[in-house]
Amino acid sequence: MVAIEILVNGTRFPIDVDPQQSLLSVLRDELDLTGTKYGCGEAQCGACTVLIDGQPIRSCVTAVSGAVGHAITTIEGIAQNSQLHPVQKAFLDIGAMQCGYCTPGMIVEGVALLRRRPEATAGEIAEAMEGHVCRCGTYPRIITALRQAGQSMKGKRP
Amino acid sequence: MSGVDRREFLQLAGGVIVLLTAPPIFGQESGRRTGGQAVPQDLSAWLNIAEDGSITIYTGKVEVGQNARTSLTQAAADELHAPMESIRLIMGDTDLTPYDMGTFGSRTTPTMVPQIRRAAATAREMLQDLAARQWSIDRAAVIIGDGRAMDPHTNRSITFGALTKGQKLVRTVRHDESITSPEKWTVAGRSAPKVNGADFVTGKHRFSTDITRPGMWYGRVLRVPAFGATLASLDTTAADAMGGVAVVREGSFAGVAAARAPLAASALAALKPSWSTTPQPSNNATIFNDLKKLTTNELGGRTEGAHFGSLLDGMADAVYKLERSYTVAYIAHVPLEPRAAVAEWNNGKLTVWTGTQRPFAVRSELAEAFHISEEKVRVIVPDTGSGYGGKHTGECAIEAARLAKGSGHPVKVVWTREEELTWAYFRPAGVIDVRSGVDKDGKLLAWEFHNYNSGPAAIRTPYEVQNQHIEYHACNSPLRQGSYRGLAATANHFAREVHMDELAAAAKIDPLEMRRRNLKDARLRAVLDAAAERFGWGKAKNAGIACGVEKGGYTATCAEVRIDSSGGVHVTRLVSAFECGAIVNPDHLRNQIEGALMMGIGGALFESVAFQDGKILTDRLSKYRVPRFSDMPQIDVVTIDRKDISSAGAGETPIVGVAPSVAGAIFAATGVRIHALPMVPRGLERTAPQS
Numbered sequence: 103m104v105a106i107e108i109l110v111n112g113t114r115f116p117i118d119v120d121p122q123q124s125l126l127s128v129l130r131d132e133l134d135l136t137g138t139k140y141g142c143g144e145a146q147c148g149a150c151t152v153l154i155d156g157q158p159i160r161s162c163v164t165a166v167s168g169a170v171g172h173a174i175t176t177i178e179g180i181a182q183n184s185q186l187h188p189v190q191k192a193f194l195d196i197g198a199m200q201c202g203y204c205t206p207g208m209i210v211e212g213v214a215l216l217r218r219r220p221e222a223t224a225g226e227i228a229e230a231m232e233g234h235v236c237r238c239g240t241y242p243r244i245i246t247a248l249r250q251a252g253q254s255m256k257g258k259r260p
Numbered sequence: 261m262s263g264v265d266r267r268e269f270l271q272l273a274g275g276v277i278v279l280l281t282a283p284p285i286f287g288q289e290s291g292r293r294t295g296g297q298a299v300p301q302d303l304s305a306w307l308n309i310a311e312d313g314s315i316t317i318y319t320g321k322v323e324v325g326q327n328a329r330t331s332l333t334q335a336a337a338d339e340l341h342a343p344m345e346s347i348r349l350i351m352g353d354t355d356l357t358p359y360d361m362g363t364f365g366s367r368t369t370p371t372m373v374p375q376i377r378r379a380a381a382t383a384r385e386m387l388q389d390l391a392a393r394q395w396s397i398d399r400a401a402v403i404i405g406d407g408r409a410m411d412p413h414t415n416r417s418i419t420f421g422a423l424t425k426g427q428k429l430v431r432t433v434r435h436d437e438s439i440t441s442p443e444k445w446t447v448a449g450r451s452a453p454k455v456n457g458a459d460f461v462t463g464k465h466r467f468s469t470d471i472t473r474p475g476m477w478y479g480r481v482l483r484v485p486a487f488g489a490t491l492a493s494l495d496t497t498a499a500d501a502m503g504g505v506a507v508v509r510e511g512s513f514a515g516v517a518a519a520r521a522p523l524a525a526s527a528l529a530a531l532k533p534s535w536s537t538t539p540q541p542s543n544n545a546t547i548f549n550d551l552k553k554l555t556t557n558e559l560g561g562r563t564e565g566a567h568f569g570s571l572l573d574g575m576a577d578a579v580y581k582l583e584r585s586y587t588v589a590y591i592a593h594v595p596l597e598p599r600a601a602v603a604e605w606n607n608g609k610l611t612v613w614t615g616t617q618r619p620f621a622v623r624s625e626l627a628e629a630f631h632i633s634e635e636k637v638r639v640i641v642p643d644t645g646s647g648y649g650g651k652h653t654g655e656c657a658i659e660a661a662r663l664a665k666g667s668g669h670p671v672k673v674v675w676t677r678e679e680e681l682t683w684a685y686f687r688p689a690g691v692i693d694v695r696s697g698v699d700k701d702g703k704l705l706a707w708e709f710h711n712y713n714s715g716p717a718a719i720r721t722p723y724e725v726q727n728q729h730i731e732y733h734a735c736n737s738p739l740r741q742g743s744y745r746g747l748a749a750t751a752n753h754f755a756r757e758v759h760m761d762e763l764a765a766a767a768k769i770d771p772l773e774m775r776r777r778n779l780k781d782a783r784l785r786a787v788l789d790a791a792a793e794r795f796g797w798g799k800a801k802n803a804g805i806a807c808g809v810e811k812g813g814y815t816a817t818c819a820e821v822r823i824d825s826s827g828g829v830h831v832t833r834l835v836s837a838f839e840c841g842a843i844v845n846p847d848h849l850r851n852q853i854e855g856a857l858m859m860g861i862g863g864a865l866f867e868s869v870a871f872q873d874g875k876i877l878t879d880r881l882s883k884y885r886v887p888r889f890s891d892m893p894q895i896d897v898v899t900i901d902r903k904d905i906s907s908a909g910a911g912e913t914p915i916v917g918v919a920p921s922v923a924g925a926i927f928a929a930t931g932v933r934i935h936a937l938p939m940v941p942r943g944l945e946r947t948a949p950q951s
Contacts, residue, residue, distance in 0.1 A: 123522050131478065131521045136470035137463015139645075141596050142677040146881040149596060177463035190461040197453060197847055200855055201325025202460030203596045203645030209461060228889040235881070237596045237646055238325050239858025240851065241892045 106170050110135065111179030121167035125159075126150045128166045129176060137177035137206045141235065148234030151207040152176045158214040160233075177206035180213055189213050192251035193244075200238035208234055212248045220252040297359040297620075299375070303386070303431045305358045306379035307336075313407060313421030315340065315347045317376060320360025321368050322352035322617060323643040324651070326911045327848040328368045330455045331448070334845060335373045338447040339380035339440055342407040342420065344455065352619040352641030354634075362618030364649060364743060366811040366909025369844060373907065377439040386431050390423045442842035442903040449903075451847035456643070467645050468615040469600040473670035476602065477506070478521040479663035480528040482514040483679060486874035487739070488538040495532035502527055508666030515659060517667040540874030542738040548587045548691050551713045554735040566720050569727030571695075574706025578697025580766040585693050586755035588714055588937040589868035590686040590739055592878070594886050597645020598680040603660035604670035610637045614657040615644035622654030629658045630665070648859070649743035650684055681884055682876040686869055687744035688737060690714020692755035702767040702774050709756070713737060715748025718810040718916065721756055723778040739871060745856070746912040749810040750863060750919060754937055757806040757920030762933060771805050771924055772797050779807075783814045783839055783902075790898045791816035791837035800833075804924020806917040812908025813840040817857070817917030820893075821925040827943035831861055831891070831922055837898040838914050841905035853897045853914040860918030862887045866941045 107116045110133065117132055129135045129152070138161060141149030145160035152161045153175040180187045189212045192198070199205045208231065215222060215230045222230070227248045228241075236244065300306070308316045317336050323329040329349050337344045350356050352363075360372075384404050391409035392399035395416070403410045410417040442449060459465035484490065494514055496507045505527040506517045516527040542550040575581060601614035610630065616622045619639040627634045644651065656673055664671040675683070695708040704725035711719055716732035732748075744750075764774035772792050779785050788807045791797075795818035797805060802823075807816035820833040834857050843849050866885050870877040878884040919937055927933050930944065 120522050127521050130470075134472060135463075136466060136472075139467075139597070140469065140674065141598075142881040144677075144880060144882055147596065181462055186458070186461065193461045194453060194457045197457075197851055199325075199454070199457070199460055200327065200851060201595075201597070201644065201646040202454075202457075202465065203325075203467060205460050206463045228892065231889050235596060235886055235888060237594055237648070237859070237886060239855035239887065241858060241887075241889050242854060242895055243851070245889075245892075 106167070108166065108169055108174060109172070110174045111176060119166055122165050124162055125152070125164045125166045125169050125174070126161035129161060135176050135178055139203055139206060141204070141207075145233070146235070147204070147207075148211060149204055149207040151210045151234070153210060153214055156214060156217065158211045175210070177210055180209060187213060188254045189216065189248065189251040192247040192254075196243050196247040196250065198240055198243035198247035200240055204234060204236045208236065208244055212244075212251065216248065216252045216255050220255040222248070222252055224249060300358045301432045303379055303382050303429045303433050306376065306433065307383050307429060309383070309420050309424045309426070309429065311421045311426035313346060313419045315342060315420070317347060317349045317379070318357040319349060319351055319372055319376065320354075320357040320620060321372050322363045322619065322641045324363065324615075324617060324647040325645075326368070326852065327454055327845065328363070328372070329643065330452055330848060331369065331844045332372060332376050333455050334448040334452055335376045336380045338445050339377045340384050341404045344447060344452060346407050351643075353638070354619050354623045354640075355638040359620055362621060362652065363647075364617050364652065366813070366912050369907045369909040370812060373844065374439060378435070378437040379433050381437050381439050382431055382433045383429055386429060387420055387423055391418060394418070394423070442907070448844050449842065451845055466642055467597050467600070468602065468613050468642050469597055469645070469674050471602040471613045471642065471672065473602060473604050475669050477517040477519050477663075477667055477669040477671050478524040479515055479517040479660055479671040479673040480524045481659050481673065482528065482531055482533060483683065485535055486537060486540065488540045488874045489535045492534045492536045498530040498532065499527045502530065506663070506667035507531070508663050510662060510666075513659070513662060515663050517663040517669065517671050537874070540738060543872040544589065544868065544870045547689050547738070550738065551689065551691050551735045554738070555712065555733045556736055565716075565731040566728050567730070571706050571708055571727050571729055574725075574727030575697045577699065578705045579700045580763060581697045582759065582762055582766060583695045584759055584762060584935060585691060586758065586935045587692075588690045588751040588754065590689040590741065590871075591744070591863050591867045592681055592686055592869055592884060593648045593650030593684065593744060594681070594881070594884065595646040595648060595650055598675040598677060599651065599656040599684065600672070600674040601657040601660035602670060602672045603657065603664040605661075605664055608632070608636060610661055611640065612638070612657045612661060613640045613642060614654070614660075615647070615651055616641055616654060616657070617647045617649070617651045621652070622657050625654040626657055626661055630661065648745040649747065652743055653685070655683075677881055678879045681879045681881075685740040685742035688714045688741040688748070690748065690751050692751060694755055694759045696759060696763060698763050698767055700767070702764060702769040702777050704778050711748065711752060714751040717747040718749035718752045718808060722781055722784055722809050723760070723775075724780050725778070739869070745859065746810065746915045749808070749913070749916045750860070751937070753806065753808045753916040754919045754923070757808070757917070758923045758933070758935065761804070761920070761924045761927065770798070775805070775807060781809070784809055784816075786900060787814045787816040787837040787839050790900060791818050791835050794837065794896055794898050795833075795835040802925050802929035804921040804926070804928060806920035806924065808913075808916050810913045810916060813838060813910055813913035815913050815917050817921040819918070819921035819925040821922060821929055823926075823929050823944060827940075829865060829926060829940045829944055831865070831893040833894045833896070834918065834921070835896045835898070836914055836917065837900065838910065839900035839902060840908040840910045840913070842903045842907045843899060843901045844907050846899065846901075849899055849910050850897050852910050853899070854895050856912070856914035857895055857918055858887050858892065860915040861891055861893070861922075863937060864919035864922045864939060866938045868938050868941055
């Protein structure tokens with residue numbers, strides 16, 4: 103066990119953990135930030151996606167020690183001042199979910215993609231999202247939602 | 261529910277106690293399941309109006325992504341004449357909601373929607389009475405609307421809350437209470453967004469996996485290395501020495517719990533078990549030969565088959581005759597939220613939060629496992645990360661409760677993906693033998709159909725044929741098997757519809773025309789024609805078509821495929837026409853149909869559980885392929901709204917047409933007829949036999 107500090111959604115959390123513990127487990131089990139989901143434990147489904155310095159990573163295969171000194175953003179930190187992010191709004195508008203378990207990972211990845219490339223085409227979105235599984239099969243809606251969100255993000259600094 | 265079809269279960273359960281003894285399961289537990297309690301008639305069991313006017317509806321159904329929470333809220337709002345926002349549903353909580361057999365078989369829409377409507381209509385009439393009494397006017401003069409009672413003559417109005425003053429609503433919900441017909445719906449029949457959608461896009465919603473309790477520990481369960489293995493001995497010395505770890509051993513069960521998740525994982529790894537193993541029959545290479553040797557007489561062909569006319573006469577008259585065998589592999593549900601439970605004991609009372617489709621059955625399992633009465637057990641089902649028929653049982657709940665009892669702490673158990681892919685039950689594998697004959701015009705004269713193991717759902721043919729023998733043969737499955745979205749309807753439609761295509765090819769008739777010639781059912785013909793028209797049947801190349809009816813839903817699917825240079829098969833377009841009576845929520849219906857099509861692609865093309873010597877080889881997501889973005893075709897959904905027909909459920913049936921329509925498209929593109937699901941797990945050229 104070592105004492106470390108991680109920065110999540112703008113808040114510093116001093117924690118006492120095994121540095122090899124997965125970031126996913128630390129977020130969920132130590133900090134009670136349960137919006138980030140476990141799906142497979144081997145970076146195959148994308149449910150555990152969070153941003154590290156704006157880059158999407160799979161927190162289930164990332165040791166917490168690797169996140170020290172970086173800014174971590176989870177689904178709980180995507181809405182700002184209780185204003186939903188355009189990607190979150192679009193998921194609601196389009197109804198781009200069924201059970202909603204994959205939704206946080208999809209949204210976090212989508213936010214990272216559209217910040218980089220708001221004009222992403224359907225094909226580019228599908229390619230960027232290939233590492234995410236929606237077992238309910240809402241893929242077409244997720245693409246529609248991300249395209250809509252991209253439109254509203256164009257020219258704006260998110 | 262090994263070998264027992266859902267429909268059979270429902271038939272059995274009509275007012276009688278059903279005892280289903282689970283097959284022996286190794287390394288996990290599953291108890292007896294009971295069902296068949298009476299539906300309560302007191303209004304207060306279903307509906308409450310608080311003093312502030314907020315309305316609570318209670319239902320034992322659960323939300324697993326099918327958006328029943330939304331459709332039931334719409335039904336209540338419609339019937340109560342109250343805004344959706346004023347209504348909250350409590351679902352799947354055995355202490356608070358009326359008994360319910362479970363959320364399966366597409367039964368929520370045909371049974372729970374009318375039940376909620378009857379309760380809400382009863383409440384509305386009661387509110388009308390209360391207002392009439394308060395104002396001393398005739399009850400017929402009271403109008404109920406927008407969450408208020410109004411007197412149009414004086415323009416006075418009163419809120420529901422002020423009328424009931426938060427008191428319990430004492431009235432009987434009559435089973436023949438009249439409810440609003442679909443033409444007069446104002447809230448239902450329209451698209452309404454997922455009622456608690458914002459909680460999902462913000463990460464706020466707590467699934468079972470996200471529940472925490474004060475003092476909660478994390479539990480892990482020791483799994484046997486293979487089906488048929490048992491724990492011979494267990495050395496817990498190292499785990500015991502770790503400190504802060506509870507090692508719990510009871511009969512065949514062994515598990516650990518600790519205050520922190522990594523410690524529980526280390527303690528599990530520190531257990532030193534020795535196993536005794538027994539040889540296990542079959543593997544995924546020989547399963548289809550083995551199943552026919554594993555038949556039981558238990559349920560074979562008893563109620564689901566059809567026997568009439570004379571096959572002998574029919575075959576004698578036939579111009580084209582065909583005999584084919586079709587197979588379907590075991591497949592896994594892969595709900596993205598794995599099985600999970602948090603269990604807490606308080607003064608002998610057990611509370612478990614768990615994602616299950618059958619909260620009351622899980623309550624029974626828990627009561628039995630711990631030898632306590634059902635009143636001492638509360639099962640709460642948070643809106644769950646999907647099920648697809650895969651979450652009917654309570655093994656994870658029992659595991660968490662056992663560890664909670666042994667450790668003296670509330671305990672959370674979340675199955676790993678490996679546990680989920682190994683120890684959850686599967687959609688049954690099956691063999692279907694079909695023998696048939698048609699006249700020179702393609703009219704069916706004889707139809708013989710035997711399904712081994714995969715199940716009797718949708719086993720009967722919707723086509724007109726005078727001479728038929730249809731039979732389901734139950735088998736002792738070497739793997740644990742159970743319910744799945746659409747159940748055997750997918751297997752039976754695959755065999756039946758591909759066979760129809762083969763007969764059409766033999767008689768040189770277009771597949772659509774072949775179906776039309778043999779179909780009388782107007783509702784089925786309507787969806788068939790609608791799908792064909794939208795798809796552009798006859799113009800599109802590499803195209804296949806299939807249709808069917810199941811659980812009150814009528815479906816037709818057209819598929820188009822592209823074969824790449826390495827034999828990879830890509831479904832490029834799917835058109836689905838669906839009719840399930842009056843549509844409750846058009847957008848959510850479309851969402852279900854789209855999802856079923858997407859899911860169906862997996863079972864059609866590549867999903868398959870591999871196993872050998874009692875071990876599941878496809879025990880990780882990296883070894884078990886599910887449909888991804890790159891598998892997504894262009895999807896076009898045609899819905900037919902029949903306001904004159906009661907609504908049927910829609911979560912399952914749209915899946916059944918995918919595999920056979922894709923099979924037809926592959927044949928059109930390549931001349932290769934495939935008789936096995938999955939059709940192309942490793943691409944076309946290497947796996948497909950030439951027909």
